[in-house]
Amino acid sequence: MASEDPFGLFGDPEELRRRMAEFAEQLQGAQRVAWADNAxxxxxxxxxxALARINVQGTPEQQTEQLAAAIRRLFPEAVILVREAREGFGT
Incomplete structure (x- = not known):
């Protein structure tokens, strides 16, 4: 025997359950997007x-090489964060 809503406030209990499940899915999706954006x-x-902290010196070519070397060191860490964000968004 299904429980009835004596006050008629919530309508069909199955419809309420379905809508609550949809709402929960939307919240989870929004959380994944927010996490991905933050990452x-x-x-x-x-x-x-990190690049702002580098004290580049020398000719423009030397400065470019110094910044490129720093980016080569930083890039793998940034890629990990972005990859994890994309994986979190895709699940």
């Missing part, structure tokens, strides 16, 4: 902050 933002901020 990507962190990767960008980490790269920008």
């Amino acid at each position: 990507i933002r962190l990767a960008v901020e980490m790269t920008v902050a």
Whole structure:
């Protein structure tokens, strides 16, 4: 015997359950998007902050090489964050 809503506030209990499940799925999706956005933002901020701390010196070519070397060291960490964000978004 299904429980009845004596006040008529919630309508069909099965419809309410379905809508609550849909709402929960939407919240989970929004959380995944927010996490992915935060991870990507962190990767960008980490790269920008690290590059800002570098004291480049020398000719423009030497400065370019110094920045490129720093990016080569930072890039794998940023890629990990972005990859994890994409995987979290895709599941």
